[in-house]
Amino acid sequence: MVNRxxxxxxxxxxxxxxxxxxxxxxxxxxxxxxxxxxSTYLVGFPxxxxxxxxxxxxxxxxxxxxxVKEINDSGFLGEGVKIELKSGDIKSxxxxxxxxxxxxxxxGASAILCCGLSSEAGALAPVIKQSKVPGIVTSAILPxxxxxxxxxxxxxxxxxxxxLYDQFIDxxxxxxxxxxAVLVVTADNDGMAKxxxxxxxxxxxxxxxxxKRINTQSADTNYTQAATEIQSLNPDAVxxxxxxxxxxxxxxxxxxxxxxxxxxxxxxxxxxxxxxxxGGGLRNTIFFAPFHAEQTDNEVARRFVGLYQxxxxxxxxxxxxxxxTAMWLVAEALKAAGDGKPEAVSTALxxxxxxxxxxxxxxxxxxxxxxxxxxxxxxxxTDGKIAGWTG
Numbered sequence: 001m002v003n004r005x006x007x008x009x010x011x012x013x014x015x016x017x018x019x020x021x022x023x024x025x026x027x028x029x030x031x032x033x034x035x036x037x038x039s040t041y042l043v044g045f046p047x048x049x050x051x052x053x054x055x056x057x058x059x060x061x062x063x064x065x066x067x068v069k070e071i072n073d074s075g076f077l078g079e080g081v082k083i084e085l086k087s088g089d090i091k092s093x094x095x096x097x098x099x100x101x102x103x104x105x106x107x108g109a110s111a112i113l114c115c116g117l118s119s120e121a122g123a124l125a126p127v128i129k130q131s132k133v134p135g136i137v138t139s140a141i142l143p144x145x146x147x148x149x150x151x152x153x154x155x156x157x158x159x160x161x162x163x164l165y166d167q168f169i170d171x172x173x174x175x176x177x178x179x180x181a182v183l184v185v186t187a188d189n190d191g192m193a194k195x196x197x198x199x200x201x202x203x204x205x206x207x208x209x210x211x212k213r214i215n216t217q218s219a220d221t222n223y224t225q226a227a228t229e230i231q232s233l234n235p236d237a238v239x240x241x242x243x244x245x246x247x248x249x250x251x252x253x254x255x256x257x258x259x260x261x262x263x264x265x266x267x268x269x270x271x272x273x274x275x276x277x278x279g280g281g282l283r284n285t286i287f288f289a290p291f292h293a294e295q296t297d298n299e300v301a302r303r304f305v306g307l308y309q310x311x312x313x314x315x316x317x318x319x320x321x322x323x324x325t326a327m328w329l330v331a332e333a334l335k336a337a338g339d340g341k342p343e344a345v346s347t348a349l350x351x352x353x354x355x356x357x358x359x360x361x362x363x364x365x366x367x368x369x370x371x372x373x374x375x376x377x378x379x380x381x382t383d384g385k386i387a388g389w390t391g
Contacts, residue, residue, distance in 0.1 A: 040082045041340040043068075043330055044104025045113040046097040046120075049089035052218075052245045055273045056319040057116050060138050061087055063323030064113060066304075066311055071331045083331065094123035105133045110340040111330045111349075113323070117243075118142035118191030125151055133342040134333075134349055138326045139319065141191045146367035149346040154325045154369045156290040156359060158266060159198045164375045168264075168288045169202035172377065173237075175391035176262055176286075180209045180235040184226060184250055186242040187215035195266070196241035203239065211235055216250075218243060227253035237262045240285075244268040245277060252281035262286055270318040275384050283382045286389050288375040290359040291321040295376045295388055301358040321358045329355070 045064060048057025064085060072082045086104065090096040097120045104112050111134045115121035121140035128135035129150050137145060137153040146153040158164035172178075181203055186192040200210055211233055214226050227250065230238055238254065240247045240263055247269050254263070256279075263285040270289050275282050289295075293305045293315040304324055308316040316324075332355065334340065337348035354363050362369045377389040 039080065039340070040084050041077070041110045041334055042084050042086060042104070042108055043111050043113065043327070044101065044107070044109040045085060045087040046090045046100035046104075046124075047087045047113075048092060048116040049087070051092045053092050053117060053243070055244055055271050055277075056139060056268070059271075059317055059320040060116060060323035060326075062312055063308070063316065063320035063325075064138070064327040065323075066308055066320075067324045067327035067331070069311070070307060071328070076331060077335055083327075083334070085327070090120070092117065092120075094120045097124050098127050101127060101133075101135070102131070105131050109133055110334060110342060110345050111136060113138050113326050113330070115140040115145075118189055121145055122190060132346065134346045136326045136330055139322050141195065143191075143194055148350040148367040152329065152349050152364075152367040154329045154357070154362070155322060156362070156369060156371045156375075158288070158375075159195050160370075164288050164290070165195065165198045165266075166202050167374060168377065169199070169206055172264065172286060172389070172391075173203065173206045173208060176237065178203075178206075178208055178236040178262070178264075180211050180233075181237045181239050181264075182230050182233055182235045183210055183213045183239045184230075184242060185213060185215050186218050186246055188217050189243060192241050192243060199239050199241050216242070216246060218246065220246065221249065223250045223253040226250060227257050227259070230254060231257045231259050234259075235261070237264055239263075240265040240269075242268070244271060244274050247285075248274040248278035248282060251285060252278045255279075255281040255283070260284065267318050269380070270378070270386070272317070272384070275380060280382070280384065282380040285380045286377065287379075288377050289318050290371055290375050291318055292376050292378060292386065293317070294386070295378065296358070298356075298358070298360045300356055301360075304358050325357050325359070328357070 047061045068083050068085045088100045101112055114124055114135045115137040116139040118140045121142045135151050137155055141157055185196040203210055247265055251263055265285050265287040267287055267289040269285055269287050333345050333348040337344040352364050359371050360373045362371050378386050379389040
């Protein structure tokens with residue numbers, strides 16, 4: 001079927017008319033009776049609104065709020081039917097994420113956005129499966145997280161075989177002449193630690209000698225020792241399998257010690273605030289991103305960028321796109337279900353096989369979004385601007 005929001009076509013393929021009929025019938029005798037004029041669906045969001053991950057958490061919330069405004073203003077769910085988004089700050093604490101999730105369940109939420117960090121996702125996923133109110137992962141990249149009909153992830157996972165990490169290393173390493181590298185890892189973050197294995201395998205496959213793996217902790221703020229060791233080894237590149245703030249602080253420490261060679265990183269560094277945190281140290285950092293506001297040509301992305309600028313006075317980053325995409329996935333399921341009951345929404349989510357998004361067309365397999373197009377390769381310049389990397 002074709003759904004339209006604000007004049008922008010969005011394609012949703014549901015696995016069979018029978019499934020959609022079953023979802024709607026199980027939820028109510030008719031969509032009109034269940035979601036008639038004046039109905040409101042509650043969506044909860046335990047968010048990363050403060051602390052070291054706020055650079056990502058705040059724009060994720062902004063993106064989700066923007067999507068709710070667009071959904072409600074356009075009448076996407078039907079005349080008078082609205083989404084109410086309730087958001088609380090978990091302060092990067094998985095226990096608070098669990099407590100807030102359970103509160104939203106008690107409040108009657110149709111679905112819950114969650115899981116900005118892999119540590120939060122690992123703790124919350126079993127609770128979601130037990131409570132059976134669907135959780136939509138906004139940012140966490142922990143492998144194997146999606147599990148229909150209760151856990152869904154519209155985030156593009158870079159660590160899958162042949163995925164973004166493999167593509168990025170295969171393209172960038174030969175072009176940049178990288179023969180030696182040091183790998184720096186946020187070792188106490190499951191997602192980053194597992195990603196480091198993918199980075200290392202891709203580097204070695206391209207003939208790169210990984211001369212050292214340096215393990216750090218997510219709470220670290222001083223990277224003098226790591227930067228000094230890297231400088232002494234003088235590799236052709238530093239590869240950062242780290243969260244955003246640690247990546248910025250490592251980059252700062254490296255540049256302060258005279259290391260000016262390329263840093264290769266994940267899309268966690270796609271944040272103007274992180275460039276400020278790095279004191280310009282992120283210059284000559286090359287990374288990939290499924291979405292970038294100034295490097296996109298798809299219709300959904302262009303509309304999102306325009307709406308975000310109008311609402312917040314700035315261009316959206318990758319994190320804003322993640323919140324926006326997660327909220328629209330919920331809206332598509334609510335529309336398909338015709339009902340706000342969690343079991344109906346879960347079934348509708350499980351039936352989504354394809355969507356047009358800010359990343360371009362994506363397919364859903366086992367609750368996990370997969371991007372059809374290649375990611376964009378980007379590079380921080382010395383003046384704090386992001387430009388396309390050309391090799």
